[in-house]
């Protein structure tokens with residue numbers, strides 16, 4: 001049995017009195033501890049699918065089960081990370097990371113210890129008393145990552161989390177996330193439009209078609225682990241990049257033609 005099992009998922013939205021089909025007959029299985037990325041043209045339903053897995057968007061066609069249980073709403077077993085890190089500006093770094101533990105009712109000493117541990121994991125323990133506005137975008141996103149990791153969800157749902165960062169910071173974040181993942185082995189569903197990012201991070205890459213989003217391809221990323229930055233320069237990396245790029249190009253053109 002798969003840890004995450006999406007079966008024939010569909011989604012329709014009402015827009016200006018018309019029905020817009022966002023996702024159509026989409027099925028996906030993810031094993032526990034797997035890192036799976038979703039790529040696809042803009043507007044093909046990637047975020048919508050992630051929101052359904054997160055329990056923020058009702059599942060009206062098909063079903064999504066997590067560890068054998070149908071998803072009916074949000075829960076602490078899933079942690080979500082978005083592009084805009086949405087830290088609380090009035091809270092210190094450690095206050096931000098400890099926040100979800102406070103909501104869960106953990107005693108203060110325990111939650112500060114856990115928060116400190118995750119700040120160390122993202123390399124920011126020296127900044128625990130700083131405020132978000134004093135830190136760079138990359139650092140803020142690492143704090144947001146520490147905040148999600150701190151409540152120890154079984155699954156991480158990440159929607160273009162590094163989309164707002166500059167190219168160098170972005171690569172460093174990918175390396176950091178890979179290092180953390182290699183230590184913690186959480187199940188991750190990661191949405192990105194950056195093929196290199198998907199290749200560097202993932203065990204598998206799922207390619208969505210143009211809207212309505214369907215499964216175009218489900219590729220195993222057979223690059224060696226642990227991943228090192230040099231993998232980006234290998235022939236296999238380029239080959240996979242070209243393969244995915246060709247598929248995406250077709251779908252982006254189809255999306256344009258249909259728009």
Ligand SMILES: Nc1ncnc2c1ncn2[C@@H]1O[C@H](COP(=O)(O)OP(=O)(O)O)[C@@H](O)[C@H]1O
Pocket residue numbers: 013014015020022040041042043044045046047048049211
């Ligand atoms: N709440 C909503 N109401 C109406 N339409 C929506 C809503 N959310 C998403 N859509 C539409 O569904 C489609 C898929 O959106 P989305 O999942 O955000 O795409 P992606 O993340 O792949 O860019 C788009 O056409 C979008 O406009």
Ligand SMILES: [Mg+2]
Pocket residue numbers: 046047048
């Ligand atoms: Mg999106």
